[in-house]
Amino acid sequence: MSQPNAPESRPQSVSVQSVSVQSVSVQSVSVIGAGIAGTWQALMFAKAGCGVTVYERGDQAMTLATGHWAGGMLAPYCESEAAEPLITRLGLRSLDLWREELPGTPFNGSLVVAHARDRADFERFARLARGHERIGPDEIAALEPDLAGRFGEALFFRGEAHVDPRRVLPALHEKLRSAGVPIEFGAAVAPREVDGLAIDCRGIAAREDCPGLRGVKGEVVVVETAEIKLSRPVRLIHPRWPLYVVPREANRFLIGATTIESEDRSVTVRSALELMTAAYAVHPAFGEARIVEFGAALRPAFPDNLPRVAVSNRGISVNGLYRHGFLLAPALAEATVAHVLGARTDGEVVRCG
Ligand SMILES: Cc1cc2nc3c(=O)[nH]c(=O)nc-3n(C[C@H](O)[C@H](O)[C@H](O)COP(=O)(O)OP(=O)(O)OC[C@H]3O[C@@H](n4cnc5c(N)ncnc54)[C@H](O)[C@@H]3O)c2cc1C
Numbered sequence: 001m002s003q004p005n006a007p008e009s010r011p012q013s014v015s016v017q018s019v020s021v022q023s024v025s026v027q028s029v030s031v032i033g034a035g036i037a038g039t040w041q042a043l044m045f046a047k048a049g050c051g052v053t054v055y056e057r058g059d060q061a062m063t064l065a066t067g068h069w070a071g072g073m074l075a076p077y078c079e080s081e082a083a084e085p086l087i088t089r090l091g092l093r094s095l096d097l098w099r100e101e102l103p104g105t106p107f108n109g110s111l112v113v114a115h116a117r118d119r120a121d122f123e124r125f126a127r128l129a130r131g132h133e134r135i136g137p138d139e140i141a142a143l144e145p146d147l148a149g150r151f152g153e154a155l156f157f158r159g160e161a162h163v164d165p166r167r168v169l170p171a172l173h174e175k176l177r178s179a180g181v182p183i184e185f186g187a188a189v190a191p192r193e194v195d196g197l198a199i200d201c202r203g204i205a206a207r208e209d210c211p212g213l214r215g216v217k218g219e220v221v222v223v224e225t226a227e228i229k230l231s232r233p234v235r236l237i238h239p240r241w242p243l244y245v246v247p248r249e250a251n252r253f254l255i256g257a258t259t260i261e262s263e264d265r266s267v268t269v270r271s272a273l274e275l276m277t278a279a280y281a282v283h284p285a286f287g288e289a290r291i292v293e294f295g296a297a298l299r300p301a302f303p304d305n306l307p308r309v310a311v312s313n314r315g316i317s318v319n320g321l322y323r324h325g326f327l328l329a330p331a332l333a334e335a336t337v338a339h340v341l342g343a344r345t346d347g348e349v350v351r352c353g
Pocket of ligand 1 (some may be wrong): 006032033034035036037054055056057058064066067068070071072073144185188189190200203204205206217218219220232248256257258272286296297298299302318320321322323324325326327328
């Protein structure tokens with residue numbers, strides 16, 4: 001495919017050899033997929049001076065992306081309860097990059113709460129997760145007045161942030177356009193069809209080219225109520241999965257998410273009941289909320305649930321972001337660019353061959 005509006009290429013130190021992609025020039029980069037992984041790749045390659053074009057099979061609403069249904073939590077500390085140290089390392093670096101690129105990102109922290117019957121699980125979470133402080137009823141009420149009197153104790157993860165995927169993707173796409181990066185919507189392409197260095201960010205749609213990649217279903221409910229205000233994600237300790245309520249604009253809340261080893265994309269009655277019960281347990285006002293949407297999407301995951309930047313003679317594939325796409329995409333893009341430009345190779349993330 002042709003490369004409209006590609007900025008002047010930089011002649012200098014770009015070593016095609018360094019990515020084992022012998023036949024293309026890294027002066028031109030084609031990113032396939034405008035989800036969170038592809039968008040950050042495009043942003044970072046453009047910042048590095050490469051001419052970038054993005055191809056997206058869907059339209060600007062991005063409803064085909066897994067990210068359309070994501071919570072958008074940037075929560076490296078909460079996730080450290082169950083995730084590998086690599087996720088925390090990349091996540092912490094990503095927080096800096098989010099701050100730099102979108103200074104308006106709300107860094108309000110996250111709260112973790114539990115009801116008395118789940119006390120043991122709460123203590124386990126507190127033991128395993130880093131980066132929190134224990135707070136009592138007065139501090140909970142100061143942070144979230146509508147939760148006053150509802151929980152005796154909480155964990156406050158001060159350093160965490162959250163974004164609304166349905167707002168942040170268009171904002172980042174606009175940033176790309178302002179930087180001269182064209183985004184071709186309605187363009188379903190394969191890596192072999194594009195010009196220059198192909199960066200494959202198709203998520204679960206790249207399964208055939210990514211051995212071992214699987215989809216892990218996550219279900220969510222979006223509700224609307226003016227009866228309760230929250231300023232930050234609230235996670236409720238739950239015996240089966242971490243459930244959370246994330247505030248959105250216009251009195252909306254995303255309640256998520258299940259984690260199910262299934263590639264079926266429907267929302268089951270059982271999951272819907274559990275999600276809504278969790279919200280009700282955070283605050284009974286959710287009982288009167290209006291249901292706006294149910295949805296499910298497949299998180300792209302490798303068997304070890306870790307992300308990969310895989311370099312081959314066909315190009316580069318960035319995939320397996322699993323439940324951490326918004327958290328990890330900036331740091332993965334930084335690692336990809338550093339490798340391609342020959343500056344540094346992060347051996348924990350970049351796999352050549
Ligand atoms: C319920 C749920 C909650 C989540 N919550 C969080 C959270 O709070 N925080 C967090 O960090 N992560 C969260 N995640 C995970 C996150 O959504 C994923 O890790 C992330 O969306 C993966 O990003 P991606 O860009 O790799 O894939 P996608 O988001 O799926 O984007 C891939 C894009 O490629 C496009 N595409 C596919 N094939 C082609 C083609 N041939 N040509 C052109 N374009 C193509 C698709 O249309 C799509 O837009 C959640 C996920 C789920 C399901």
